[in-house]
Amino acid sequence: MYLERDEERILSGECGVDLQKAMEILVTLGKIYDARRLIPVKSAQIAGVSYKTIGDAGLEWVKSIDAEVAVPSILNPMGMDREEWEQMGISRDFYRKQMEILDAYRRMGIRLECTCTPYYLPGGAPSFGDHLAWSESSAVSFANSVLGARTNRESGISALAAALIGKTPCYGYHLDENRIPSIAIRVPFSLSGSDFGALGYVVGDVIGDRVAIFELEKSPAPSDDELKALGAALAATGAVALYHVKGRTPEADLFEIPEDAIILEEKELHRVYEHAGIPDLIALGCPHLSMKELEIAAELLRGKRVKRELWLCISRHIRDARKDLVRIIEASGAKVISDTCMVVSPACDRFDCIMTDSGKALKYIPSMCGAKAVFGKFRRCIEVALGEADEAT
Ligand SMILES: C[C@@](O)(CCOP(=O)(O)O)CC(=O)O
Ligand code: SF4
Structure with missing residues (x-):
């Protein structure tokens, strides 16, 4: 993978051990996925914040980092409400550990907004074509599919590495060729509200990590909230990071409808409600x-x-x-x-x-x-x- 002079310097350790480690993570990922270079990102969204999911090992690791992020960065939800934690039944021990994690991220210059919907924050919605390093899978799906921004499904660690360096390896959903749908999902009945979550639940399981284009033949154009629910579920039962909805999402009309198609039956969605x-x-x-x-x-x-x-x-x-x-x-x-x-x-x-x-x-x-x-x-x-x-x- 080609590195610029300043990237080489970071990799050699000239800018400190934490940035070196971050660069090593990005370069390793770049080599695995055949990236030709790094590209700048506009923002990072970092998962792995809840003490429930990262535990003591994660806490020690984030505490050990002594470096500041290079681009606007925010966090995924943590394990408690920082004000109402006692009413939630959170123990004092958990509270202390969780606040230590938050404090470690604060020292890195990360905005302490803990949400999986960063696109609702003022200035938080990326523009079409922006490159990002986001990690929460529903936020990734929304950014790619509904907003037309470009991000891979980063892990908490690779999103943090990208935040510290301000760049990410250019592969996967950053490239035009990987945004082309390879399967069509025809839905010949009408959907509303949580039906979109049910649709994602059923389809994610079948398509894995493929890019799908939905043809919603009987439904009015889905709202942003409905698309948020669809993308979240697709990313949970499958590994979907990008989908298109014909006539609705910003890149959908750039592509031919693929021959490989699934026609959904209404009863498959009804099963989710069971x-x-x-x-x-x-x-x-x-x-x-x-x-x-x-x-x-x-x-x-x-x-x-x-x-x-x-x-x-x-x-x-x-x-x-x-x-x-x-x-x-x-x-x-x-x-x-x-x-x-x-x-x-x-x-x-x-x-x-x-x-x-x-x-x-x-x-x-x-x-x-x-x-x-x-x-x-x-x-x-x-x-x-x-x-x-x-x-x-
Ligand atoms: C389940 C999830 O929404 C939240 C848990 O992630 P974490 O604890 O922030 O790593 C992550 C995801 O689906 O990307
Ligand atoms: S998408 Fe769901 S599971 Fe993931 S952080 Fe948001 S609320 Fe939690």
Whole structure:
């Protein structure tokens, strides 16, 4: 792989051991994937923040780094809400360790916004064609597919290396040839809301890491929130980092429809809703809720009281920007939770059955929280929490 003079200097250790290590990681990845050079990135989004997922080894590693990031960088959700951690049932020991991790990232100059929806932050949405090093798989999928930016599915470590150097090896989804769809997914029935999460759940499992183009023959153009749900689930049951939706996503119309095609049957989606049970937690916001989704939740909860535990996961930025909605929601007894989520927080481990409208959370909850997962539409999840629908079938 070709390196410029200043890149060689970093690799030789002239700029310190931490940047050298970061450069070694990027060069090694570049060699594995046949990258010809490094390219500058506009931003980095770094996963591997929750003490629940990185443990003491991860904590020691991030604490040992004495270098500053070269590009705007933010974090993925950590293991707790930094203000409401006690109400979440987080232990003091976990809190201390989690804050040490956060502090280590702060010393590197990383913005301490912990969210998987960085594109909702002011200035956080990349532009078409921007090169990025993002790691949370739903954020990767949204950036590539809906915004037309370019990022591989980075690990927490490679995203941090890219943040420190300000560059990433140019391979994979940074290159035009790898953005061409190789399979068409025809959906000859109408979809709305969490059907998109169910669609991603079913299709991700079948297509693995291929680039798909969806032909939604009977649905109106999906909203950004619906595409967010689709991409998150595709990346969870599969390893999808980029998809296109004919007539809707920015690169879709550049390509011919591939011959290899799957025609989906409605009953395959219905099966996802058959994940049923009686939940002791209803958790929405995987990926973190948008402002619009928060508004809908507030309308459904206004003046009512929840009968079951209901959590709404959202970035701290949106929480702070819409205190009016947060007040309405909290008056119902529901909790608005920031900096974390139902998957990466140990606070979810005490529940036996978690209901969600997210295809991604449906996939992750059993393995990450040791709970049964139940799937339902956003509105139905809230009705179940309110006791207006007795059981989640
Ligand atoms: C499950 C996930 O959304 C969050 C957990 O990742 P981490 O703990 O931030 O490494 C990561 C992913 O799917 O990319
Ligand atoms: S809310 Fe979902 S998408 Fe976001 S970090 Fe948690 S698991 Fe990942």
